[in-house]
Every structure is written in C-alpha cells, then in structure tokens.
Amino acid sequence: MLVDHNGQPFPSRTSDLQDEQTAALGGIASRWPEHPSRGLTPQRLVEITDAAERGEIAAQHELFADMEEKDGHIATELGKRKLALLGLEWQLEPPPNASAAETKLAEEVAEWLDNLDMEDILFDMADALGHGFAALEMPWDTTGKVWLPKKLEHRPQSWFQFTTNELRLRSDSNHEGEALRPFSWIVHKHKSRSGITPRVGLHRALVWPFVFKNYSVRDLAEFLEIYGLPMRLGKYPPGATEKEKATLLRAVASIGHSAAGIIPDGMEIEFQAAANGTHEPFAWMVEWAERTESKIILGGTLTTQADGKSSTNALGKVHDEVRKDLRNADAKQLARTVTAQLVWPMVQLNKPGITPDRCPRFRFNLTEAESLEQFANSLPKLAQGGMRIPVSWAHERLQIPMAGKDEPILMPSKLTPPAPVESLRYRVALKAESGEVLPTDQVAVDKAGDGLDGNAIEDAAAKMLAPVIEALKQGASPEQAQDMLAELFDQMPEQDMTELLARVIFVADLWGRISG
Structure with missing residues (x-):
C-alpha cells in the first residue's frame, strides 16, 4: 500500500490526486483579508496572538502578511534570508552504499525535479521563515507513464487552522476544518524555536x-x-x-x-x-x-545599515558568518521537507516498492570553496608528510568537479630534472662530434663538473662553520652561538664554498644554453 510521509494511504480515487482540494472550498478563496494591522493596538495584538495559540490562526497570519508589506526593513531583511537559499546549488544524492539501480533512480528523479520550477517552489516554501509554516498545494498529472506535479501553488496561511496541532483547511461546513489530502500538499514547517507551530515563526518575535x-x-x-x-x-x-x-x-x-x-x-x-x-x-x-528586527532575522546588525556607527570590518565578517550559519540551518530544514514531501511521493507513485531509507535525498551544496592558493601550498606538503588525503575530498573542498572517464583533463607541465654532470659532458661531446659550435670549451665543461658532489659541499660548509661548531661543543648556548656567528662572519673561510657555488651556477647556465 502506498503511503505518504505521514503514513496516510494513497487517495481512493485518482481524481483526488489530480484535482485541487481548495477548489471544492470556494468560500476560503473568496474571503477578503481583514488587514488587522490597521488601527492595531497592543491590546488587539494580544487578542490575535492568544487566538492563534488556540488554533484560530487566520488573523495572526493576515497580520504577518501586512507586516512584510508595510515594514520595508522587515521585507528587506527577510528577503536576504530567503534569497540566500535560492543562491545555493542543489543535487539529488543516492542513499549510502547505493547500488547501480539506486544511483540510476537518483539521476532519474533529479531529471523530474528539473522539469519543475524549483526556484519558485523553494522561495514559496521559505515563506515558513516568518509564518512558521508554508503550504503548497500539489495536484498531479501523468506525462506518459510518469506521475509528476503539474504545478505547486502557495496557499495563504490564513486559509488554515490548527486542530490539536494538526494543520487543516478552514471550512464553512466543518468547524474542525478539512484534513489535507495525502500526496497533495507540501507543508514546510520551519522552527526558529521550540514550541507549537503557531508560535515558532520569526514574525511572532x-x-x-x-x-x-x-x-x-x-x-x-x-x-x-x-x-x-x-x-x-x-x-x-x-x-x-x-x-x-x-x-x-x-x-x-x-x-x-x-x-x-x-x-x-x-x-x-x-x-x-x-x-x-x-x-x-x-x-x-x-x-x-x-536593529531588533535585524537581530531577529539575521542574527546581527552589522550586515545592514541599521548600526553603521559601530560597524567595523572585523565585526561585520563575524556577523556575516552568523548569516551563513542561519542559511545552512534553513537549507537543511528545507531539504528534509523536499525529500519527504516531494521526492518521496514521486518515488512512491512511479517506483513503488522502494523503502524510505533507500529513497534519494535532496541536498543543498553548503560547501564553501576554499582558497586555491592555500590548498595548492598545503596539500603537497601534507601528502609528503604521510597524510592519506582522498582525492574526492580535495575536489569537494575546492568545488572542482571530478573529470569523467574519457574527459580531457589539465596536466602538470613536465619539468626536466637537472642533468648529472656526466650527462652534461656526454651531450656536449655528442654536439662536438656532430660538428656543432659549442657554447664553451669541452675542457672548461670537464673542469666545471669535477668535484660537484654532496661530499665536497658538506666539507666546505663544515670548514666554514668550524668556529661556531667548536663553540657549541664547548657548551655555548644557541643564543651565544648566534652572536658568535655574527662576530666571526667576516673571518670565516668561505672561499671554498664560494668557489663551489660559482661552479654550480656555471654548470647550470651551461646546461640551460645546451638544452635550449
């Protein structure tokens, strides 16, 4: 038996799935809003909020709609929080340890979602930020053999009531309201704090x-x-x-x-x-x-003009991080609702037999792109230090997609390693034998390469640093050795080291000329 996310069974008639439930309740849509913000007094406000806690939420949500319409600051700040969600990329992920069939199903459902106007759907669902909940009516239709929502319409919160904390449509013929049809609604409940639904929206504060x-x-x-x-x-x-x-x-x-x-x-x-x-x-x-409105909606004031006198760049960055935390929390709540109330019904109607734990998951990409320069410097060093870093993790952190099997990829340039001295002599000899004009005399090349090994350089360095090494053997502290190094610098026998370095530079320059 097909059931929705609340365990309610599939409608007994297919027409119930295809028709709008609110179409049969014309009295709701024809009712004009009362705009309780007109002449609002503190006493009247208390009456409205108390009635909402008893389930009569129409006046409260009509007031909330007036607030967004009349208060430009609330509209702007709440708009920032809603639009931050629309700027996120989303994807449909298969369940953990997915089989090939489950991966294919996730790709297929992602194509179904692409046929919907997900930007408008997510924006309408984000209306729950202020009101505490947002309801979208979802009639279905078939495209070939595939059941898909033909449209999703946002319904005003004043069309509903709560009965024992269950959301129902208001009805003139039933004071307890009409139960929402299974598979026909998306009801996103956004919790800004704990409590019953009429009290958890931002507009209550x-x-x-x-x-x-x-x-x-x-x-x-x-x-x-x-x-x-x-x-x-x-x-x-x-x-x-x-x-x-x-x-x-x-x-x-x-x-x-x-x-x-x-x-x-x-x-x-x-x-x-x-x-x-x-x-x-x-x-x-x-x-x-x-300022209070900004704190309630965005968690701070320094990302708006409301507190320009005390704003600093550092504090502004801190408040911007708070906004990212709020955005991520909003996105996670929204993704759970989309998975349970949109993706799951799609799977149930088109691929019956899938259990909830193997259903594809709707996810927002909340990963922040890291500094490419910082990673380019640190990852090679960490890898050389023995850390086993998954390639997929690096791609995820840098938001660089993994290349396909036959897809061309960027390749690092091949650096020619420094040639050994013997190889240098051999190549010079070959060029001389072929009759080419050499950039320098063969004898000079031979002499330049003589003695350019690690032992010669170590011996020269030890000879130059002998006074300091002797002082350390006699018990001098590192600070004393450093002072001694400065005093003895002019007296150090650096001739051998200077000659060796000059010969290395000469050979390197010669190799560059020949290789060019």
Whole structure:
C-alpha cells in the first residue's frame, strides 16, 4: 500500500490526486483579508496572538502578511534570508552504499525535479521563515507513464487552522476544518524555536518591534506637522462678528500651507516661535526597532545599515558568518521537507516498492570553496608528510568537479630534472662530434663538473662553520652561538664554498644554453 510521509494511504480515487482540494472550498478563496494591522493596538495584538495559540490562526497570519508589506526593513531583511537559499546549488544524492539501480533512480528523479520550477517552489516554501509554516498545494498529472506535479501553488496561511496541532483547511461546513489530502500538499514547517507551530515563526518575535515602530513613526509625523511649523495666532478687534471670526480662523489654519490669505481690516495674524521639541526620541525608537528586527532575522546588525556607527570590518565578517550559519540551518530544514514531501511521493507513485531509507535525498551544496592558493601550498606538503588525503575530498573542498572517464583533463607541465654532470659532458661531446659550435670549451665543461658532489659541499660548509661548531661543543648556548656567528662572519673561510657555488651556477647556465 502506498503511503505518504505521514503514513496516510494513497487517495481512493485518482481524481483526488489530480484535482485541487481548495477548489471544492470556494468560500476560503473568496474571503477578503481583514488587514488587522490597521488601527492595531497592543491590546488587539494580544487578542490575535492568544487566538492563534488556540488554533484560530487566520488573523495572526493576515497580520504577518501586512507586516512584510508595510515594514520595508522587515521585507528587506527577510528577503536576504530567503534569497540566500535560492543562491545555493542543489543535487539529488543516492542513499549510502547505493547500488547501480539506486544511483540510476537518483539521476532519474533529479531529471523530474528539473522539469519543475524549483526556484519558485523553494522561495514559496521559505515563506515558513516568518509564518512558521508554508503550504503548497500539489495536484498531479501523468506525462506518459510518469506521475509528476503539474504545478505547486502557495496557499495563504490564513486559509488554515490548527486542530490539536494538526494543520487543516478552514471550512464553512466543518468547524474542525478539512484534513489535507495525502500526496497533495507540501507543508514546510520551519522552527526558529521550540514550541507549537503557531508560535515558532520569526514574525511572532517581530510583531512587537513592528507595533512600537509604527507608533513612533506616527508620532514623528505628528511632531513634524505640528512643531515643524510656527504657531499662528489670529487677533480680532472687539465687536467682531461670528462671521469675521470664522474668516480669521480659516485664514490662520490655511496660511501655514498656502503661505497666502486675506483677513478683514483691523485683524492681524502673529507668528510665534515653534515649541522647543526634537525628533531625536522618535528617530531613536525607530532605529531601535529596526536593529531588533535585524537581530531577529539575521542574527546581527552589522550586515545592514541599521548600526553603521559601530560597524567595523572585523565585526561585520563575524556577523556575516552568523548569516551563513542561519542559511545552512534553513537549507537543511528545507531539504528534509523536499525529500519527504516531494521526492518521496514521486518515488512512491512511479517506483513503488522502494523503502524510505533507500529513497534519494535532496541536498543543498553548503560547501564553501576554499582558497586555491592555500590548498595548492598545503596539500603537497601534507601528502609528503604521510597524510592519506582522498582525492574526492580535495575536489569537494575546492568545488572542482571530478573529470569523467574519457574527459580531457589539465596536466602538470613536465619539468626536466637537472642533468648529472656526466650527462652534461656526454651531450656536449655528442654536439662536438656532430660538428656543432659549442657554447664553451669541452675542457672548461670537464673542469666545471669535477668535484660537484654532496661530499665536497658538506666539507666546505663544515670548514666554514668550524668556529661556531667548536663553540657549541664547548657548551655555548644557541643564543651565544648566534652572536658568535655574527662576530666571526667576516673571518670565516668561505672561499671554498664560494668557489663551489660559482661552479654550480656555471654548470647550470651551461646546461640551460645546451638544452635550449
């Protein structure tokens, strides 16, 4: 029997798999959002969040949608976190110790996923970051003999309710809601903290800074409107009629904006200095709210402009590493859902008999490309030191793909090793015998090569360093030997070593000329 990731059996009718469940519940789609952010007060906010904990989540998620729409800072910071997921490469991996058939199945399912718009699917699933969950309806269709989702549609969270922590579609005919059909939904639940689903989304923590920020922005607008203009004071003479007073009042009210007006003769308007208020408390409150929003969403403030005064390059890098940790954690949660609720149903419908532990796994590539220069310097030394480093590991760390069996590969240039002196003499002799003009005399070559062996160089070095070696034998410390080396440098018999080095350079130059 075919079952989905929750153990629910295959629908009894194939049409249930092909049709959209929400199409039969037209009352949901026709309901207009109530936008609870309008006139939102702290008391109303408490009522909304308390109702969500009892399973009535519609108002809470309509409020969350308003927050992303109205608060540009929340929209931008949350967008960074969502788009970071879309920038990752993904692949479908066979299970551990996969057989040839399992590897082939993983490749086949990867082709099925390529036929879907995975970028849009992943973006819609990432909506769970703020709301705590995201639901995508998934009707199926057959392409030849292969069952594939024909589309995946994001459904607003306000279309759902929780009954005993089970997500259900709201229904006008059933107060407990309609159970979600197996194989027809992807429900990604993102946990930013432990708890029941209505409380785990980021927006539960963001809602209070959102409210305080909106109060501050409103108060700042009122301050600028009232205290940004001078006080206008109208004076009317004794005995003025009500009509004259009303005319003066209209002139006083409009002169601040139109900078023009008329009043009856004998009346006057005086401009008083504005009150000594300041916008700084309101601006500080807005900045506090945005810093808090950045911390909640991205784990810090130094990757945004919200805390520019205290930002440093080093701290910015630390906060950027925190963002990578969040991205990786988000990606792992997302990959588990795709494997269980998209890949597994595909395998079940098209390749029945596969057990969950042998199902291909959806994975994001979270490996950071290492410094090529750093690895080029360190890997040869580590290998020479005896470390057994798998080639596949090096390719993975550097994000360099392994070449195929018949695929051309880059090859290291073949370096010609230094030729022995005898080989040098032999090649010079051959060139002389052939009648070529030699770059130097054969005798000079023979003499240059005489004595160029390891023993001669060691003897010359020992003779030159004899005073220092003797001092070390007499018990001198390394520091004393170093000082002595500096004092005796001019007195050291370096002639033998100098002559040997000159001859080595001469032979090397000669070999280069002949080889060229």
